[in-house]
Amino acid sequence: MQYLLMLYLKESDWPAMTKAQQEQGVAAYGAYTEALTKANVLKGTNRLRPTSDATTIRVADGKPQVLDGPYADSKEQLGGYYMIDVPDLDAAISWAARCPTASHGTVEVRPIWEMYR
Amino acid sequence: MTVEGGEQARSTADQVARRSYGKLVAFLVARTRNVAAAEDALSEAFATALKDWPEKGCPASPEAWLLTVARRKIIDSFRGQRRDEAAMEQLQVLSDGLDAAATAAEIPDQRLALMFACAHPAIDPSIRAPLVLQVVLGLDAKTIASAFLASPAAMSKRLVRAKEKIREAGIPFRIPERDELPGRLGAVLDAIYAAFTEGWTDPGGADVIRRDLTGEALFLARVVTELLPDEPEALGLLALMLHAEARRAARRQAQGEYVPLAQQDPALWNSAMMWEAEALLSRASAMVSIGRYQLEAALQSAHVHRCRTGVRNWAEVVQLYDALYALAGSPVVAINRALAIAELDGAQAGLQAMPQVEGDARLSDYQPYWAARAELLARAGSHEEARHAYEVATGLERDPAVRDFLQRRQAALPD
16 A cells, blocks of 8 residues: 655754754665665655745635645644555554654654545 | 244354354455445345345354355445456455355454454544444444443444544554564553443443443453463453452342442352452463553452451552552552552541642542542541532432442531
């Protein structure tokens, strides 16, 4: 089954870190990505730019309404994702627990809604 | 159809339902990953059996017969829903798996794997016990709702949602690996114990549904200890429940009045159950891995021993409560610990050991807190405060027999 691991973090933590801490953080994610690749479960991953770069769009009465900022203001923000393919939820949970985010933020595990092929 | 044939068919079907329902569901679920579909197919199979068996006689192996019919229903309904190529492939895998198993000499027992799925950490803790009762034992939502004091519609909705989660989130049907087993087993045991305590709230047994629930919980605990014989906490839970169950008859007088432990007649206790509990407990302690349920069972055992022999063992009881409090520091444990301290060092010491309602809002509407407090205040001679605490305890109680008991205690206070 495919699962999307959504990484929620306090994005304000990042600029507050020292350069050495940032490098260490990047290396930890690099190692995690490498482990997922080696295990042959990684389907895709990306880091997202901060929510200050986000734009929100919805169409009301046929007119697109464009707003600066994220969809929801929350204490922790979606900062990236991993898409993985594993046998079941337990496997997805054990990968989520290894993700560096899980130690200082929250990882949400969502099964992919499989469409009929 | 003869009358006897109909009756015999019904009684055979009832027996199989009682003995094998969970086993059959577990088997079908393990291969389809779909709890609701497995339940539907099996209930249709039982309905077919009640029509067929009186006419054609009961089959030699009723379980295999039911499984074959249920399997056909599942495949038919799957075929009815989807006809695309991917679905046909899945159907082939499904039907091969079901075939292979249906021809096996014995149906493998996967009830435990099913319980682990129902008590998975991804399932809301409050629905785990109801889910186990429905999926493994086949109790209907109405019965479960009444036991857990919920509306049938709401309970049924929550059960459906939980089954959907199992299927859609890909919750596996397997017994967890050794390293994660303790935590995961704890959730299964907690669900079983929750079912037991819901049944226990009607110790008089006036309510058939609730009384049955304790029996069902004991049955589930036996399944767990049979399939995982080396797990001390599973043995501890079974011992704990057997100890409680053994005293059922002694908890009420003929007219239904509530009788506290210290005043119970040991002759009314079920010794066979108590012996079994003791044997389980010593088996568990030989495995040297202490846990909440073993400690609680050991406490029951200590209380029983004291009542039987008249030898005061409150120091040992307080020690057990200390250990339990360190392990699972709930207000419930703190209250019982305070009562034991009162026996050892007097009511004043007990009152000091009681948790404070100011520190824990949960206590303000927790009946045992007020009942315990009333008891200790009465013994310490604070009659006015005791009167008030008895009143609150009475107001919070839902069992009329216990309400009467508390009112009698309150009336017995000197002016």
